[in-house]
Amino acid sequence: MTKIGIIGGTGPEGLGLAMRFAKAGDRVFIGSRSKERAEDAARRVKEVVPEAKVEGLVNDEAVEQAEVVFLTVPWDAHKSTLEGLTEAIGDKVLVDVVVPMLFDRGQPKAILVEEGSAAQQARAVAREAKVISAFHHLDGTDLQNVERPMQGDVLVCGDHQGAMKKVMALVERIEYVRALEAGGLSNSRYLEEWTVLLLHLNRIHNAHTGVRIVGA
Amino acid sequence: MTKIGIIGGTGPEGLGLAMRFAKAGDRVFIGSRSKERAEDAARRVKEVVPEAKVEGLVNDEAVEQAEVVFLTVPWDAHKSTLEGLTEAIGDKVLVDVVVPMLFDRGQPKAILVEEGSAAQQARAVAREAKVISAFHHLDGTDLQNVERPMQGDVLVCGDHQGAMKKVMALVERIEYVRALEAGGLSNSRYLEEWTVLLLHLNRIHNAHTGVRIVGA
Numbered sequence: 001m002t003k004i005g006i007i008g009g010t011g012p013e014g015l016g017l018a019m020r021f022a023k024a025g026d027r028v029f030i031g032s033r034s035k036e037r038a039e040d041a042a043r044r045v046k047e048v049v050p051e052a053k054v055e056g057l058v059n060d061e062a063v064e065q066a067e068v069v070f071l072t073v074p075w076d077a078h079k080s081t082l083e084g085l086t087e088a089i090g091d092k093v094l095v096d097v098v099v100p101m102l103f104d105r106g107q108p109k110a111i112l113v114e115e116g117s118a119a120q121q122a123r124a125v126a127r128e129a130k131v132i133s134a135f136h137h138l139d140g141t142d143l144q145n146v147e148r149p150m151q152g153d154v155l156v157c158g159d160h161q162g163a164m165k166k167v168m169a170l171v172e173r174i175e176y177v178r179a180l181e182a183g184g185l186s187n188s189r190y191l192e193e194w195t196v197l198l199l200h201l202n203r204i205h206n207a208h209t210g211v212r213i214v215g216a
Numbered sequence: 217m218t219k220i221g222i223i224g225g226t227g228p229e230g231l232g233l234a235m236r237f238a239k240a241g242d243r244v245f246i247g248s249r250s251k252e253r254a255e256d257a258a259r260r261v262k263e264v265v266p267e268a269k270v271e272g273l274v275n276d277e278a279v280e281q282a283e284v285v286f287l288t289v290p291w292d293a294h295k296s297t298l299e300g301l302t303e304a305i306g307d308k309v310l311v312d313v314v315v316p317m318l319f320d321r322g323q324p325k326a327i328l329v330e331e332g333s334a335a336q337q338a339r340a341v342a343r344e345a346k347v348i349s350a351f352h353h354l355d356g357t358d359l360q361n362v363e364r365p366m367q368g369d370v371l372v373c374g375d376h377q378g379a380m381k382k383v384m385a386l387v388e389r390i391e392y393v394r395a396l397e398a399g400g401l402s403n404s405r406y407l408e409e410w411t412v413l414l415l416h417l418n419r420i421h422n423a424h425t426g427v428r429i430v431g432a
Contacts, residue, residue, distance in 0.1 A: 110405075110406070112328075139431065142431070151430040151431060152430045152431075155413075180417070180421075181420055181421075182413065182416065182417060182420070183416045183417075183420055187413060187416055189326075189409075190326070190409055190410060190412060190413035190416075191413070193405075193406055193409055193410075194406060194409075194410055194413070196406060197371075197398065197403060197406035197407070197410070198429075200398065200399045200403055200406075201396070201398060201399075201429060201432055202432075204397055204398070204399055205396075205397070205432040207431050207432035208431045209429050209430065209431040209432045210429070210430045210431050211427060211428070211429060211430065212427070212428045212429075212430050213414075213417060213425050213426075213427060213428075214367040214368045214425065214426045214427065214428050215355065215358070215367060215368075215423050215424045215425040215426050216417055216418075216421040216423040216425045
């Protein structure tokens with residue numbers, strides 16, 4: 001049982017992860033700037049997973065309760081959210097799921113990040129945290145459909161071996177999902193940008209896509 | 217039966233594609249700057265696929281013989297090779313398989329391209345060509361192992377519907393490989409960069425990786 005904080009847990013990806021981890025028996029603290037919205041999200045988790053151990057809190061309280069902190073806010077809020085939580089995060093494991101992107105005439109488009117990637121920006125802001133980049137390629141809607149097994153791999157990259165192992169174990173709390181080590185945090189850009197391609201594929205094929213690595 | 221020219225057909229990826237297309241019954245023209253090396257490569261194709269219809273030629277002759285031209289040269293040679301062949305290519309279908317990358321202290325790393333991607337650079341150089349980006353994620357060594365079925369998807373992007381269809385049909389000449397439409401040529405960067413991640417995965421997992429899209 002891991003105590004998991006999900007900053008941005010009211011969005012589709014964060015909510016989906018909250019449901020899956022709650023279903024796996026982990027204890028989940030959903031964080032939001034608004035305690036009310038966090039509590040609403042916690043109620044939604046309970047509707048889907050009645051046995052869930054889940055609570056809605058303001059962001060810094062959710063971080064404080066957690067052993068592992070997930071960041072699932074929109075890109076626009078990435079840096080400012082982290083700046084406000086750096087102290088609370090301290091040297092905890094921080095799983096960055098954020099994808100730097102915008103919509104350009106309705107089309108998703110990756111944004112270049114000065115630090116190299118969202119995860120590298122997180123490391124630049126939350127200097128003590130053990131930043132791991134992962135969980136980009138699990139569709140938020142599919143995650144919320146907890147009765148249906150997920151498909152696909154979660155690629156995990158980072159520079160802290162202990163934190164990598166911890167996050168890879170969390171990945172495999174989600175049934176049928178495989179964790180795959182994908183190198184150092186400087187590889188995060190490849191994971192983040194691939195998400196944008198998956199969004200294109202979702203539109204083109206009217207689907208919820210994910211990725212599986214073959215041959216490994 | 218399609219007449220396929222492979223510029224850079226002496227490298228592992230080009231050679232592998234030559235073998236697979238020859239095995240599927242297509243006619244293959246391997247191009248190289250050196251006719252001798254092109255002929256050597258053609259002989260290697262015949263050793264593996266005795267019934268192959270394959271010829272080794274200098275690049276511009278290979279292009280002239282072909283209906284569909286594949287470009288599988290190293291990134292360093294991408295622009296200069298295209299500049300020398302623009303006239304021969306004319307308005308043919310040009311399949312760009314090139315990945316802009318370098319090795320930085322032994323680690324593969326994607327290079328940002330001014331035009332957005334290798335394929336967009338190809339379009340900027342060979343203005344009449346119908347440029348399609350595809351075939352980045354099939355391992356060259358696995359392709360050459362023609363008795364073993366390939367795994368994985370080939371994502372195809374481009375801005376010419378007719379050329380897209382033609383290339384997608386070519387993809388599926390390779391047994392068990394699926395062609396998947398991946399949007400306009402501006403998505404090529406995502407396909408190209410993902411190849412660099414696969415190279416990292418190959419090293420980390422001592423494997424020959426490829427990709428499959430789940431949910432579509």
